[in-house]
Amino acid sequence: xxxxxxxxxxxxxxxxxxxxxxxxxxxxxxxxxxxxxxxxxxxxxxxxxxxxxxxxxxxxxxxxxxxxxxxxxxxxxxxxxxxxxxxxxxxxxxxxxxxxxxxxxxxxxxxxxxxxxxxxxxxxxxxxxxxxxxxxxxxxxxxxxxxxxxxxxxxxxxxxxxxxxxxxxxxxxxxxxxxxxxxxxxxxxxxxxxxxxxxxxxxxxxxxxxxxxxxxxxxxxxxxxxxxxxxxxxxxxxxxxxxxxxxxxxxxxxxxxxxxxxxxxxxxxxxxxxxxxxxxxxxxxxxxxx
Ligand code: G1P
Numbered sequence: 489x490x491x492x493x494x495x496x497x498x499x500x501x502x503x504x505x506x507x508x509x510x511x512x513x514x515x516x517x518x519x520x521x522x523x524x525x526x527x528x529x530x531x532x533x534x535x536x537x538x539x540x541x542x543x544x545x546x547x548x549x550x551x552x553x554x555x556x557x558x559x560x561x562x563x564x565x566x567x568x569x570x571x572x573x574x575x576x577x578x579x580x581x582x583x584x585x586x587x588x589x590x591x592x593x594x595x596x597x598x599x600x601x602x603x604x605x606x607x608x609x610x611x612x613x614x615x616x617x618x619x620x621x622x623x624x625x626x627x628x629x630x631x632x633x634x635x636x637x638x639x640x641x642x643x644x645x646x647x648x649x650x651x652x653x654x655x656x657x658x659x660x661x662x663x664x665x666x667x668x669x670x671x672x673x674x675x676x677x678x679x680x681x682x683x684x685x686x687x688x689x690x691x692x693x694x695x696x697x698x699x700x701x702x703x704x705x706x707x708x709x710x711x712x713x714x715x716x717x718x719x720x721x722x723x724x725x726x727x728x729x730x731x732x733x734x735x736x737x738x739x740x741x742x743x744x745x746x747x748x749x750x751x752x753x754x755x756x757x758x759x760x761x762x763x764x765x766x767x768x769x770x771x772x773x774x775x776x777x778x
Pocket of ligand 1: 598618620621657658659660678679690691692693718719
C-alpha cells in the first residue's frame, strides 16, 4: 500500500467568521500565542511523516507562502544583531516542509478546492487538513488517521461528538460501530438540520482520502450553499466502498470562530513553558474579579 506523503491544505477561504481581523491578513496567519495557525497545521503534518504540502490558495493569501520562505533581510538583521535563538526559529520554519501552491480560481467550495490538487496527487492516498481546526494532542491528529488508513486501506475522516444545536455546522456521519473509536460510515450528510442528522458525530477538518475521490468530485452536482461539497463526494464513495470515521484523541479548537480562537490562545498560552506561570496568575486575577 502506498504511504500518505502529501497533505492538501485549503487556504482560499474568506474567513468571514473572524472578520474584521481577517480582512487584509489571511485568517491562517492569525497567531495562536506566537505562531500563525497555519504553522501548527504544517507542524502536525511534519510530525506525521508528510513530506509535501499542497496549499490551495487564492489572491491575497501570499503571506502564507512567504511565511515558509526565506526572508534574507530579516535573517541578515537577526544575524548582525546576534539574535541567534530567534534566527534559528525563523530558519527552521523555512526548512520545515516543501510547499507547493495551487490557485483555486473560483470560490466553489471545499470539494472544488480538493479537486484543484488532482494534478499533483497522481495515484497516491493523501491527507486533507482544514486550518480552522487546531487539534492539541499527544499524537498528531492526522498521524492517528494515517494509522487507521494503514490498517484499513480505506479513506478515513476525523469525527467528534458535537452538541445537537451545533450539528448544522458540520458534515455528519451515519455510523456503524466497528470497535472503540472506529466506525464504518454508512453515509454522510453536509450540515443537516437537527432532525435530519443521523448521529452527533461531526466531521472535523482532518481526512485521509484516496484519488478515487477526484472522479466523484468531477461528477457530483453542487450541494449545500451552491458549493461542491467534499462531504457529498464521501457520501457517494461510501455507497460503494468502505469509508471510516475515527474519534481521534485530542482537544480540537475551531480557531476560525471568535470564541474558538480565544479558547485556543488561552489553552496554548497555558501550555507555553515561558508564559504559563504569569499567564495563569493573570487569568486567575481577572476571572476572580468577574
Ligand atoms: C467544512 C466541511 C464540514 C466539516 C467542517 C469541519 O465545513 O464542509 O463537513 O464538518 O469543515 O470544520 P466549513 O466549516 O468549512 O463550512
